[in-house]
Amino acid sequence: MSNQYTIKKIDDYRWEIPKSGGMRVPGRLYTDEKMLNIVKKDNTPLQVKNVAHLPGIIKYSLAMPDMHWGYGFPIGGVAATDPDKDGVISPGGIGYDINCGVRLVRTNLEEKDVKPKLRQLLAALFTHIPCGVGSTSKLKLSISDVKQVLKEGARWAIKRGYGEDGDLERCEDYGVMKGANPEKVSQHAYKRGHDQLGTLGSGNHFLEIDLVEEVFDSQIANVFGLFQGQIVVIIHSGSRGLGYQICDDYLVLMRRAVEKYRISLPDRQLSCAPLNSPEGKDYFAAMAAAANFAWTNRQIITHWTREVFQKVLNLSPRDLGMGLVYDVCHNIGKFEEHLVNGKKKPVFVHRKGATRAFPAHHPHVPDIYREVGQPVLIPGDMGTNSYVMVGIERAMQETWGSTCHGAGRVLSRAAAKKAAKGRSPEKELEKKGILIMAKGKGTVAEEMPEAYKDVDQVVNIVQKAGLSKKVVKMKPLAVIKG
Amino acid sequence: MTKKIYEFIDHTADLGIRVKGENLPKLFSNAAYAMFDLLLEIDKVKPEETLKIKIAGGQMEDIFIDWLRELLLKFYSENLAFNEFNIQKLDQSGLEAEVKGEKVDPVKQNLKTELKAVTYHGLKIRKSGNLWEVQVIFDI
Numbered sequence: 259m260s261n262q263y264t265i266k267k268i269d270d271y272r273w274e275i276p277k278s279g280g281m282r283v284p285g286r287l288y289t290d291e292k293m294l295n296i297v298k299k300d301n302t303p304l305q306v307k308n309v310a311h312l313p314g315i316i317k318y319s320l321a322m323p324d325m326h327w328g329y330g331f332p333i334g335g336v337a338a339t340d341p342d343k344d345g346v347i348s349p350g351g352i353g354y355d356i357n358c359g360v361r362l363v364r365t366n367l368e369e370k371d372v373k374p375k376l377r378q379l380l381a382a383l384f385t386h387i388p389c390g391v392g393s394t395s396k397l398k399l400s401i402s403d404v405k406q407v408l409k410e411g412a413r414w415a416i417k418r419g420y421g422e423d424g425d426l427e428r429c430e431d432y433g434v435m436k437g438a439n440p441e442k443v444s445q446h447a448y449k450r451g452h453d454q455l456g457t458l459g460s461g462n463h464f465l466e467i468d469l470v471e472e473v474f475d476s477q478i479a480n481v482f483g484l485f486q487g488q489i490v491v492i493i494h495s496g497s498r499g500l501g502y503q504i505c506d507d508y509l510v511l512m513r514r515a516v517e518k519y520r521i522s523l524p525d526r527q528l529s530c531a532p533l534n535s536p537e538g539k540d541y542f543a544a545m546a547a548a549a550n551f552a553w554t555n556r557q558i559i560t561h562w563t564r565e566v567f568q569k570v571l572n573l574s575p576r577d578l579g580m581g582l583v584y585d586v587c588h589n590i591g592k593f594e595e596h597l598v599n600g601k602k603k604p605v606f607v608h609r610k611g612a613t614r615a616f617p618a619h620h621p622h623v624p625d626i627y628r629e630v631g632q633p634v635l636i637p638g639d640m641g642t643n644s645y646v647m648v649g650i651e652r653a654m655q656e657t658w659g660s661t662c663h664g665a666g667r668v669l670s671r672a673a674a675k676k677a678a679k680g681r682s683p684e685k686e687l688e689k690k691g692i693l694i695m696a697k698g699k700g701t702v703a704e705e706m707p708e709a710y711k712d713v714d715q716v717v718n719i720v721q722k723a724g725l726s727k728k729v730v731k732m733k734p735l736a737v738i739k740g
Numbered sequence: 741m742t743k744k745i746y747e748f749i750d751h752t753a754d755l756g757i758r759v760k761g762e763n764l765p766k767l768f769s770n771a772a773y774a775m776f777d778l779l780l781e782i783d784k785v786k787p788e789e790t791l792k793i794k795i796a797g798g799q800m801e802d803i804f805i806d807w808l809r810e811l812l813l814k815f816y817s818e819n820l821a822f823n824e825f826n827i828q829k830l831d832q833s834g835l836e837a838e839v840k841g842e843k844v845d846p847v848k849q850n851l852k853t854e855l856k857a858v859t860y861h862g863l864k865i866r867k868s869g870n871l872w873e874v875q876v877i878f879d880i
Contacts (some may be wrong), residue, residue, distance in 0.1 A: 300752050326752045326753055327751065327752040327753060328753050328754075328861075329753075329754065329859040329860075329861030329862075329877055329879065330859075330860075330861055333753055353879075354856040354857045354879045355856060355879075391851040391852065391853065391854045392846050392851045392854070446813055446817055449816075449817035449818075450813070450816045450817045459854070460853075460854045461854065461880055499816055502856040502857050502879075503813070503816075503817075505857065506809060506857045506858075509860070510806075510809075513802065525860075525861060525862070526801075526860040526861075526863070527859055527860040527861040529860070667752045667753050668752065669752070670750040670751050670752050670756075671754075671755060671880070672748045672750060672755075673750060698852075698853075700852075700853075740854075
């Protein structure tokens with residue numbers, strides 16, 4: 259299998275890897291020249307090329323502007339497959355952390371309302387929301403409780419008082435993926451994940467208190483319930499050990515499926531099975547179950563966050579106004595209707611480190627946002643800005659309604675640690691006015707801002723390429739990390 | 741002191757290591773040792789419990805992945821950590837090993853990194869000079 263590729267410029271923000279060898283479609287990278295030079299230093303373009311080998315892939319193997327080297331798919335990778343043409347489902351195109359995602363919670367508060375108690379708020383969040391390596395839940399759930407979670411998604415939590423009525427319509431897919439089957443989840447996965455519901459996790463997962471620093475579109479910001487100078491909360495977590503184990507279990511099944519269906523692939527991490535095969539259907543049912551676990555997880559964390567704000571600031575829920583703005587998935591696979599050769603048809607979209615970004619009037623955008631489009635949440639990394647964008651029509655035409663999911667790493671974790679040697683990333687953040695509490699000793703160093711691409715640049719490329727539109731920019735005030 | 745049997749390799753998003761061993765069984769046991777060294781303070785694990793591990797046959801890379809997967813699963817689902825790995829049989833027909841360790845005590849052994857999974861990405865077992873070598877990337 260050739261490791262060579264050529265990259266052809268389409269315009270300032272679109273680059274193509276022409277079809278060669280076993281590629282079934284060309285690759286397309288959304289980036290600018292400067293970022294492309296960074297991306298070319300690792301294996302990202304090669305991974306885009308590899309994904310183009312998947313049976314049934316339609317149009318392009320795509321990479322969003324925050325693309326970087328992953329395993330199998332690049333992070334920032336998007337690929338749609340055609341169920342009617344032996345199209346496949348690939349667990350590696352969704353990732354181990356199934357339905358890793360982000361939610362944004364608004365408040366009625368301004369900076370002056372939280373500043374005097376910011377340290378206290380951060381400490382209380384750190385105490386009440388389990389985070390870090392090996393963290394376990396405060397909830398004691400039986401296996402049959404967990405099975406209900408896997409079927410019902412975020413609704414399970416709302417029914418038990420962990421949330422508000424309006425939360426569900428503010429989640430992608432209303433917080434539940436249809437087709438989930440808890441019986442397709444292994445005992446190993448239950449064992450590994452049953453005590454992790456309501457935990458943040460470690461690595462790049464975080465909970466952050468932010469300030470809305472700049473509003474780019476006040477009309478849309480208003481519809482989203484956002485305004486300049488406002489305090490908001492960002493929660494980034496996923497399906498924890500349950501999701502990791504489901505992906506791991508099914509990759510073994512896919513290893514065999516690849517032989518059974520005689521699928522030839524350049525990287526074993528891309529192992530897959532036809533969407534219509536028993537293996538493909540079983541994985542989908544288990545993946546949907548993990549997606550529902552993740553939504554419930556973020557819902558419970560949201561509830562505890564609201565409780566902490568009420569207690570520390572001594573304000574009523576009504577005064578706080580901590581409504582959910584939206585919840586997006588950025589590691590997921592979904593059946594969606596898209597235009598293919600001028601006709602609407604169901605396709606299966608893999609988003610590995612990429613966010614759905616549907617435009618105004620799309621039937622899957624909830625009524626409250628139907629006139630303006632779906633909120634797209636782009637978290638920066640620890641210590642840098644985050645953005646809310648909105649879905650627009652061009653992404654539907656070019657990227658299956660997908661956009662970027664964050665800043666994207668440039669330094670490996672080892673290189674980041676090396677760069678942090680002799681420095682105190684915590685103190686550097688505090689100098690910038692950002693408080694941080696982290697469980698792991700090395701986490702802050704690994705996740706320091708230099709390890710990531712500049713999110714402002716990534717978001718500008720997204721906007722210039724016409725994949726989504728900026729609505730507000732947020733800057734962090736306080737962060738908890740695993 | 742941690743034995744220097746592996747080194748980190750640069751991978752942008754995740755954690756990659758390169759492991760060496762004088763023969764295949766040694767390579768497999770060194771890789772398992774390295775994995776537990778990433779997970780927790782392995783020097784503080786006592787080899788008190790003995791467990792037999794069996795992995796089905798196949799390509800050497802698959803046996804390797806399944807070996808690490810099995811041990812990682814024991815860690816996450818049964819809360820067991822190991823620091824001695826005695827490979828008794830290893831060929832295309834499968835692997836048999838005896839591993840020693842104990843129940844994890846997060847206070848005593850200080851958990852270090854959460855490894856979501858052992859990935860297949862770019863995994864290749866090869867001989868380099870007198871030594872066997874493998875690169876493996878963990879999703880973290």
